[in-house]
Amino acid sequence: MMRIGKAAGWAAFGLAAVSSVLVALVSYRFLPLGVEGAMDFMAHHLDGNALALYGHIGVAPIALAVMPFQFLSGLRARRPAVHRWLGRLYVAAILVSGLSGLQLAFYTTAGSFAGTGFALLAVIWLGTTGAALVFALRRQFARHRFWMLRSAALTFAAVTLRVYLGILTGLGVEFETAYQLVAWLAWVPNALVMEAYLWTERQRKGALTQARPQLS
Numbered sequence: 513m514m515r516i517g518k519a520a521g522w523a524a525f526g527l528a529a530v531s532s533v534l535v536a537l538v539s540y541r542f543l544p545l546g547v548e549g550a551m552d553f554m555a556h557h558l559d560g561n562a563l564a565l566y567g568h569i570g571v572a573p574i575a576l577a578v579m580p581f582q583f584l585s586g587l588r589a590r591r592p593a594v595h596r597w598l599g600r601l602y603v604a605a606i607l608v609s610g611l612s613g614l615q616l617a618f619y620t621t622a623g624s625f626a627g628t629g630f631a632l633l634a635v636i637w638l639g640t641t642g643a644a645l646v647f648a649l650r651r652q653f654a655r656h657r658f659w660m661l662r663s664a665a666l667t668f669a670a671v672t673l674r675v676y677l678g679i680l681t682g683l684g685v686e687f688e689t690a691y692q693l694v695a696w697l698a699w700v701p702n703a704l705v706m707e708a709y710l711w712t713e714r715q716r717k718g719a720l721t722q723a724r725p726q727l728s
């Protein structure tokens with residue numbers, strides 16, 4: 513039973529890791545095609561917001577591609593320096609792409625409902641990642657891990673956004689409506705699932721500590 517649980521965990525992690533790296537790579541289609549050719553509904557940002565647009569679409573995929581490697585315990589144990597350097601890259605990428613994503617949120621043509629969803633995501637993304645960094649610097653690694661898992665659930669919104677957008681438009685929902693919905697749907701469930709996971713983990717560890725025999 514335990515083995516099935518572990519295998520399912522690895523399968524879910526593998527799927528999340530592969531989809532993160534794939535979405536990150538596909539995001540760079542604007543390099544050969546240009547923004548107009550690759551994502552024409554973003555092209556209006558070129559007029560006055562070009563720096564934020566390129567800052568976001570050029571840097572956010574780095575955070576997405578790096579994120580899964582940070583959760584490989586083998587890599588962390590054997591190559592702690594690699595974990596630290598990738599961690600710095602992840603945090604720096606989120607600082608740039610979170611701030612630029614926040615700016616883009618104010619200028620989205622998808623309306624204020626979608627803009628609020630994106631803006632809130634940007635603020636919570638920056639906040640959770642900042643908290644994780646502070647706990648790493650204070651060497652409080654259990655808390656660092658908790659906040660990095662929260663940050664990762666939000667980074668993964670880049671994948672879930674594209675999945676939900678595909679499902680909704682596939683079901684016949686108009687692109688404009690689907691886009692407004694995914695501005696929230698892409699990250700709120702991710703955040704809730706992660707909170708549920710962290711809560712369960714805390715309960716399990718609490719039960720283990722209570723069950724352990726006292727030494728004195």
Ligand code: HEM
Pocket residue numbers: 535536539551554568569572573574575576610613614616617619620621622630631633634635637666667668669670
């Ligand atoms: C988690 C915090 C994030 C926020 C708040 C955010 C916000 C935004 C906003 C506001 C836009 C423009 C939407 C519009 O004008 O209608 C956008 C577009 C985009 N974002 Fe993000 N984003 C985030 C994460 C990411 C990540 C991790 C990636 C990595 C792939 C990414 C890649 C892109 C790309 C490629 C676009 C252009 C449109 C597209 O291809 O779908 N974003 N983002």
